[in-house]
Amino acid sequence: MNSAISSEILKPAIVVTVDLSDPDLASINSLGFYEASVVQDVFDYVELAFNTKTGREGRSLVGGKEVVGYALENPQKIYSTALLRVTGPCYGGDWIRRDMAEVVSGYIKQPLRVRFYLISEDDSCQNNNSPSNGKEYSFEKSELFSIVRLYQILHRENLFNSSFEKGTKVSANPAQLRIIGGSSKMSFIQAFMEAAKYNLGDKESQNLNPSYKPSDYYTEEPGTVVAKRYKISKERMGSKVKADSLSYKVYLPYGYDPKGSTKYPVLYLLHGSGGDQGSWNAFWPILDTLIEEKTIPKLIAVAPVTGNSYWVDSYKYGAVESSLIQNLVPRIDNNYNTINNRDGRGLIGFSMGGYGALRFSLLYPDLFGAASLLSPAVQYDEAPETSGAVQRGSFGEPYDPREWEAKNYPVALESYRKQSYRVPIFIIIGDDDWNHVNEKEDLPDGAYRYNMEFQATALYLLLTRSMLNNRASSSDDRSPSEFRVVNGGHDINVWATGFERGIIYMFSNAMSAPYVSR
Numbered sequence: 427m428n429s430a431i432s433s434e435i436l437k438p439a440i441v442v443t444v445d446l447s448d449p450d451l452a453s454i455n456s457l458g459f460y461e462a463s464v465v466q467d468v469f470d471y472v473e474l475a476f477n478t479k480t481g482r483e484g485r486s487l488v489g490g491k492e493v494v495g496y497a498l499e500n501p502q503k504i505y506s507t508a509l510l511r512v513t514g515p516c517y518g519g520d521w522i523r524r525d526m527a528e529v530v531s532g533y534i535k536q537p538l539r540v541r542f543y544l545i546s547e548d549d550s551c552q553n554n555n556s557p558s559n560g561k562e563y564s565f566e567k568s569e570l571f572s573i574v575r576l577y578q579i580l581h582r583e584n585l586f587n588s589s590f591e592k593g594t595k596v597s598a599n600p601a602q603l604r605i606i607g608g609s610s611k612m613s614f615i616q617a618f619m620e621a622a623k624y625n626l627g628d629k630e631s632q633n634l635n636p637s638y639k640p641s642d643y644y645t646e647e648p649g650t651v652v653a654k655r656y657k658i659s660k661e662r663m664g665s666k667v668k669a670d671s672l673s674y675k676v677y678l679p680y681g682y683d684p685k686g687s688t689k690y691p692v693l694y695l696l697h698g699s700g701g702d703q704g705s706w707n708a709f710w711p712i713l714d715t716l717i718e719e720k721t722i723p724k725l726i727a728v729a730p731v732t733g734n735s736y737w738v739d740s741y742k743y744g745a746v747e748s749s750l751i752q753n754l755v756p757r758i759d760n761n762y763n764t765i766n767n768r769d770g771r772g773l774i775g776f777s778m779g780g781y782g783a784l785r786f787s788l789l790y791p792d793l794f795g796a797a798s799l800l801s802p803a804v805q806y807d808e809a810p811e812t813s814g815a816v817q818r819g820s821f822g823e824p825y826d827p828r829e830w831e832a833k834n835y836p837v838a839l840e841s842y843r844k845q846s847y848r849v850p851i852f853i854i855i856g857d858d859d860w861n862h863v864n865e866k867e868d869l870p871d872g873a874y875r876y877n878m879e880f881q882a883t884a885l886y887l888l889l890t891r892s893m894l895n896n897r898a899s900s901s902d903d904r905s906p907s908e909f910r911v912v913n914g915g916h917d918i919n920v921w922a923t924g925f926e927r928g929i930i931y932m933f934s935n936a937m938s939a940p941y942v943s944r
Contacts (some may be wrong), residue, residue, distance in 0.1 A: 430619060437626045465496060468723040469503070478598060482538070485624035488618065492577065493940060494542070498529045501538040508621030511546035511573055512606075512614045521559050525584065530579060530908040533631055534586055540581055542601040543624040545617045546573050547608055548801040548886065548909040551679060565887035570605075574883045577929035578604040578874045582861055593864055603879065605911035606636050635913040636923035643711035645718045647680035653703060656757060658749050674702060676762070677710055677727035679717055689763050689939045693929070694750070694786075694794075695729040696737055698777030698803070699814055703731055710926055722929050723939040728758055734818045735805070737775075737782025738833050742819035747782075751790060767846070768795040769938040774928060776800035776921045780834070784851070784885070788838035791847035798852040798928025799885075801859050802922040803910045804835055806884045810862050810876040839888065843904075850935040851889060855882045856914030856922035879911065 444465075473480055482501075487493040489509040497507040548570070564572055579585065581601035588597040600623065607615060623630055624682040655673045679690070697705035706729045716722045730750060735743040737750070759766045771794045773781030780802025787797040809815035809830055821830040830839070842849075859878035886909035908931060914920040922943060933939065 427624070430622070430712060435618075436628055437601050439622070439626055440476055440478060442468065443470055448496075465500075483614040488621050493630070494559070495526075495529055497542070498526075499538050500776075500897065501533060502553045504540050506541040506543070506625045508543040508545065508625060508902050509573070509576075510614070510621060511610065512617045513546075522730055526579065530585075535853075540601055542575055542599070542623075543599065543621050544577050545606065545621060547617075548605050548614050565891070566847070568887055568891065571883055571887060575874075577601055578877065580880065582850065583863055583874055584878065590864075595843075596861075596863055602911070602913065606634070606914060607908055608900075609676075609852060610630055611613070612801045624633060628912065630647030630898050633912070633923070635687045636919050638708070638918045639923040640708070640711065643715040645680075645711070645714040645726050647718050648714045649680050649717070650678045650682070651709065652676050652678070658745070668742070672730060672732075672749050673703065674728055674730040674754065675706065676758075677713060677729075677905065678762075679724035679726070680714070680813055681724070681808055682763075684714045684763065686763060687938050687943050689728045689765045689774065689943050690724060691760060691933075692764050693725055693727045693772045694755075694783075695727055695776055696773065696775035696782040697729065697731070698775075698779050699734050699818070701731055701733060701779070703875070705729065705731070708922065710924060716926060718931065721926075725940070726762055726764060728754070729861055730754060734778070734814065734820070735821040736778050736815065737780075737785065737820075738820055740820045740822075742823050747785075751786070753792070754809040755793065765938050765941070768793055769936065770843075772929075772932045772937050774800070774925065775802065776924075777804045777916065780804065781898070785833070785838055787849040787851060788835060788842040791845065794849060795938075796850045796852075796932035798924065798932060799854070799942045800853050800924040800928070801878060802853065802859075802882065802885070804881050804885055805874060805876065806834075806836065806881060806888075807875070810873075812862060813876070819872050835885070836888075848905050850932065852908050852910075852924075852928040852931040853882055853886055854910040854912065854920065854928065855879065856916065856920040857911050858915045859920070875883055878916070882909065882911075910933065 427436065427439075427441055431438050459810065469485065472478060478484055482505045486506045486508070487497055487504055488510060488514075490511070491509065493507050494509050497504040513696035580599040582598065584596050586597050590596050590709070606616060620630055620634060620649055627636065630923070653673065653675050655671050655682055657671050695706050695709070706727075713725070713727060717724050727866055732743055735746045736797075737746055739747045748849055755771070758764060764770060773786055773794050774797065777800075777836045780799040781804050783797045783799055784802055784804060787794055803814060805813065805815065808827065812870055815824045815830060821833065855878050857879065861878070862876035863873050864918070884934050889905045889907040891904060908914070909928070911918060912923065
């Protein structure tokens with residue numbers, strides 16, 4: 427606090443820590459929240475003893491789940507609240523359902539609104555709900571998921587039962603969700619400082635509140651980007667070939683010598699809905715800058731173009747998956763100086779391309795060594811009627827739920843579990859990413875399950891905490907992955923920072939740097 431205030435990162439503030447470890451000082455009511463009298467005594471004392479702002483506008487709470495309950499029960503006393511889930515014992519994943527329903531129902535009947543900042547580590551309570559004795563893992567009972575559900579209840583559902591037009595924002599309580607990495611004292615300090623900034627009205631760190639500015643990426647040594655096209659082998663692709671050729675772009679780093687002996691890793695970049703030759707144009711300067719600054723090693727990047735495809739073989743878009751796996755990857759290895767094995771290949775995709783990158787990671791772990799998913803358009807269960815999976819034709823036209831189920835990632839995950847390779851996967855979304863609740867006609871019971879924050883959390887938990895190979899879960903069984911939630915939506919602000927961090931993660935955990943062949 428001293429450092430942050432003196433450097434003007436934080437506004438000056440009084441910080442009060444309360445020790446409630448003595449049972450004589452703390453009384454816990456039946457809902458599991460601090461009795462109002464205990465907290466009120468602290469308020470009264472501090473506001474008499476020090477020069478404070480009085481009233482709710484001058485008070486913020488930071489702590490565990492108890493502060494959430496207190497703020498919802500006493501909105502007339504609290505202006506903002508931060509939930510830090512980075513240290514301490516596990517609460518148990520069902521605390522939202524068990525404790526919050528009655529309190530929230532009372533909160534929405536009164537006019538005051540408390541601002542909430544919910545921040546957690548992706549590794550928080552890693553052992554919580556670990557499967558054993560052959561029992562199936564339930565991601566909805568994990569503590570990390572409960573924090574995401576709290577955010578949804580407050581900010582992403584139609585909490586106040588208001589009327590709204592399709593595609594417009596639903597009236598919501600002010601709230602922010604952040605998922606950071608790690609599980610350590612430094613993670614706690616980071617979370618506390620970001621919570622303090624939010625409560626005091628200061629700006630978050632750039633890594634949690636990213637914004638894309640083209641001017642941030644400039645290099646004197648740009649790579650070369652060339653457009654290519656090749657004929658698809660119909661004999662190998664089968665009956666689902668619709669196009670005679672596949673177009674793609676190739677990024678070659680500055681100094682690339684086609685006759686040289688240096689072998690380079692390759693990133694395969696999969697675009698989202700409506701993708702074209704320009705889908706990755708904003709990302710080439712990012713690669714140039716990261717390479718020139720030596721943040722990442724030199725690499726080759728390949729960006730195929732398929733339009734609205736989810737990167738699966740389909741009658742509408744053709745044998746997209748088969749063409750990429752059977753034709754494009756061998757073609758790149760034959761025509762460029764590549765590291766011709768899984769350690770030399772990675773996948774990055776945004777939106778629909780994030781689905782494709784996940785699918786290829788799980789189905790072809792012998793070909794790809796790491797992946798980054800930027801706002802991936804994944805659904806654990808059935809696809810909502812308003813989703814691209816139903817409306818765009820990748821899974822039948824008209825949509826065939828059987829085709830979706832056969833190609834959805836839980837099926838791929840089962841085959842992935844049965845083999846020995848593990849693909850490190852970096853997942854990033856914005857806390858205001860795609861929200862199907864805004865689609866008026868798509869509001870069945872449990873519509874919150876369609877939202878990006880639900881589905882990305884489910885994917886991360888299934889990768890890192892579900893039982894693999896039908897054995898009791900251990901660190902060796904879990905598939906390596908990291909999960910981040912930052913401020914933002916389904917756009918380049920989130921994807922640009924995810925692109926940077928994802929590549930760093932991929933090279934730190936799996937992918938090989940260039941080397942000179944002998």
